[in-house]
Structures are given as C-alpha cells and as structure tokens.
Amino acid sequence: MQNHLVASAEPTHPLAEALLDWYDTSARTLPWRVSPAALKSGAVPDPYRVWLSEIMLQQTMVEAVKPFFARFTSLWPTIEALAAAEADDIMKAWAGLGYYSRARNLVACAKVVAELGAFPQTEAELRKLPGLGAYTAASVAAIAFGQPAAVVDGNVERVMARMLALPVPPAKAKNAIREAVAAMVPPVRPGDFAQAMMDLGATVCTPRRPACMFCPWREPCLARQRGEQDLYPVKAPKAEKPTRVGAAFVAVRRDGAILLRKRAGTGLLAGMAEVPNSDWNARQDGDTTERAAPFHARWREVGTAEHGFTHFGLTLKVYRTDGVETAKAPPGSWWSQAAEWEGEALPTVMRKAIRCAIPTAFPPKAKGKP
Numbered sequence: 061m062q063n064h065l066v067a068s069a070e071p072t073h074p075l076a077e078a079l080l081d082w083y084d085t086s087a088r089t090l091p092w093r094v095s096p097a098a099l100k101s102g103a104v105p106d107p108y109r110v111w112l113s114e115i116m117l118q119q120t121m122v123e124a125v126k127p128f129f130a131r132f133t134s135l136w137p138t139i140e141a142l143a144a145a146e147a148d149d150i151m152k153a154w155a156g157l158g159y160y161s162r163a164r165n166l167v168a169c170a171k172v173v174a175e176l177g178a179f180p181q182t183e184a185e186l187r188k189l190p191g192l193g194a195y196t197a198a199s200v201a202a203i204a205f206g207q208p209a210a211v212v213d214g215n216v217e218r219v220m221a222r223m224l225a226l227p228v229p230p231a232k233a234k235n236a237i238r239e240a241v242a243a244m245v246p247p248v249r250p251g252d253f254a255q256a257m258m259d260l261g262a263t264v265c266t267p268r269r270p271a272c273m274f275c276p277w278r279e280p281c282l283a284r285q286r287g288e289q290d291l292y293p294v295k296a297p298k299a300e301k302p303t304r305v306g307a308a309f310v311a312v313r314r315d316g317a318i319l320l321r322k323r324a325g326t327g328l329l330a331g332m333a334e335v336p337n338s339d340w341n342a343r344q345d346g347d348t349t350e351r352a353a354p355f356h357a358r359w360r361e362v363g364t365a366e367h368g369f370t371h372f373g374l375t376l377k378v379y380r381t382d383g384v385e386t387a388k389a390p391p392g393s394w395w396s397q398a399a400e401w402e403g404e405a406l407p408t409v410m411r412k413a414i415r416c417a418i419p420t421a422f423p424p425k426a427k428g429k430p
C-alpha cells in the first residue's frame with residue numbers, strides 16, 4: 061500500500077503548502093475521514109469507507125449522507141460483507157438517498173472488488189470499476205492510496221473559477237481547471253490536498269458570500285483582488301426543465317397495509333418499490349385520471365406530490381381508496397404494513413405520494429439518528 065507521507069525530492073507548490081497548513085487546523089471532522097493528525101501518526105484510510113462515502117456524496121450533501129454511511133457501515137462493515145449482501149437489502153438501505161443507479165453500481169462494484177481481493181490502487185484501474193467516473197476514481201486514488209491524482213468536483217471548480225477569474229462557465233473550462241489543479245497536487249499528502257480543496261469549497265469559498273478573510277489563498281485569488289467574487293463562477297444559461305404529470309394510487313387495506321409493487325429492472329428508479337402509478341417518464345406525461353388505477357374501487361383524489369428529478373419535475377395527482385378487503389395482492393405486488401414502510405426500497409417521490417395520502421407516514425426522524 062502507498063505511504064501517504066512518503067518523503068519526496070519534488071518541491072510542494074506554494075499554494076498547496078498554504079492549503080495544507082490551513083487544512084491541518086481547519087479540516088472538517090467526517091465519519092469517513094482520517095484526520096490529518098491521525099494520518100501523520102500512521103493511521104491508514106480504509107479504501108472501502110473512502111469509496112462508499114465518495115459514491116454516497118455524489119450530488120448529495122454531507123449531512124444527508126452521514127446517517128446512510130453509518131447504517132451501511134454498521135450493516136456491512138467490509139466490502140466482502142457488502143458483496144455478499146442481497147441486492148434488495150442494499151436497495152432498501154439506500155432508499156431515500158436518491159440517484160438510485162448509484163446503489164445498483166455499488167452492488168456490482170462490491171462484487172468485482174471482492175473477486176479481485178482488494179481495490180485497485182491507480183486512478184486508471186479504479187476507473188474500470190462499475191460506478192466510478194473520473195472524479196470518484198481520482199478521489200479514491202488520492203485519499204485511499206496516496207496517489208497524486210487531480211480531484212475536481214463542483215466545489216473545486218468554483219474555487220478555481222474564482223482563483224483564476226475564469227471568464228467562462230466551469231463546464232467550458234474543464235481541462236484548464238484540471239490542469240491547474242494537477243499542477244498543484246503535492247507529491248506528499250495528495251489525499252489531504254484533495255480533501256482540503258473539498259473543505260475549502262464547502263466551508264470558506266462557498267457558493268454565496270465566500271469568507272475570503274479566512275481563505276489561505278486570499279492573496280493570489282484574482283476574483284478577490286478585483287472584489288468580484290460574486291461574478292464567479294460565470295453561470296451557464298439555465299436549461300428549461302419540463303414538468304411531467306401522472307397519477308399515484310394508494311390503496312389502503314382494512315388493516316392499514318398499502319399496496320406496493322416493484323418497478324422494472326431498467327430505467328429510472330429501476331428495481332425500486334412504488335405504489336401503483338401511471339406510466340410517466342422524463343419524456344412523456346402519464347395519465348392523471350382514475351383510468352390508470354390498478355383495480356376498480358372508489359378512489360378519492362387527496363392532493364398532489366411534487367418531486368424534482370435531475371432533468372424534469374414531476375407532479376403526481378394522488379388518489380386513495382380505503383377498506384380494501386382482499387388479502388390477495390395483484391401479481392407482482394404485495395401488501396405492506398405501516399411498520400414495514402421504512403424498510404421498503406421506496407424512493408423519495410413514492411414516499412411523498414404515500415405521505416400525501418397518509419399524512420402520518422414517514423414522520424421526520426429525530427436529528428442525528430439514522
């Protein structure tokens with residue numbers, strides 16, 4: 061395994077040196093992170109925890125990830141344990157975190173790594189694993205294995221756009237940003253450098269009102285020198301997001317159980333659980349009337365559930381029917397008791413639809429609890 065603190069003849073870039081000094085005193089304490097002090101005392105990052113956290117953090121805030129990370133590492137403390145788990149159990153534990161293709165890739169990746177016997181250590185090899193794009197491969201290589209990889213996410217793009225006063229949106233200058241970061245990656249502590257960049261973007265060079273007086277790069281930063289921090293990063297014109305419509309049907313049995321079914325194995329929210337609903341997707345509306353109901357009953361319209369997907373918004377008209385007497389569920393469906401709903405692989409949009417029909421469903425959790 062790579063030594064994260066190995067001595068090198070190469071000099072450290074002065075900007076990297078300033079950033080690492082700042083990180084030594086200002087690093088965030090995160091459940092998946094080995095602190096700079098612990099690393100200096102010889103602690104070694106666990107590639108499994110690094111990889112798991114990086115997958116969870118894709119397009120998701122740190123605070124939202126924490127309870128999921130705690131749940132996953134307590135259920136499956138190693139990559140081997142995760143590889144041996146039932147895919148359905150992993151999907152259930154992931155429910156609520158969103159971007160469900162990540163969970164499917166998580167299962168596939170765990171199996172590949174368990175078969176290999178360990179995570180590969182280079183960025184190029186990591187890139188071949190399911191679900192690891194350029195960013196995640198670079199971050200795991202740097203943080204878990206001390207490789208000098210340039211780690212660039214949205215936070216880093218914002219910091220660099222301001223540092224360089226980039227005149228175009230970051231999406232149009234990806235290579236220039238990557239090269240500028242790569243030129244700074246230090247030969248010693250590249251993992252800490254990557255995490256320091258993330259922390260700087262998350263805690264100091266924030267999207268609004270950056271706290272430049274606490275920034276280790278305030279002197280060389282071009283945007284700060286010009287007093288134009290608010291002008292960067294330059295924004296790309298916003299693409300219009302369509303809003304799709306559809307209907308969702310919450311059938312409540314006499315004992316309070318509701319009818320659920322499993323979505324198809326491919327496409328949006330593949331393999332997740334849902335209440336019966338009409339056939340909407342990113343490109344087309346679904347039926348919003350009772351005609352799309354799973355069976356004939358007295359359906360009442362109870363409200364709407366709204367949800368934002370990456371490329372479209374969705375408004376579901378929610379219907380409810382009560383007192384269903386059958387014990388039998390239609391093929392491919394099942395009756396789920398209230399005590400089981402939290403454990404079902406229900407994505408957020410379906411939780412919203414159920415809560416619209418049954419306001420006591422999915423009460424907010426006490427803070428700090430998974």
Ligand code: SF4
Nearest residue numbers: 265270272275278281
């Ligand atoms: S000086 Fe201000 S704008 Fe520039 S990188 Fe630091 S926090 Fe961001």
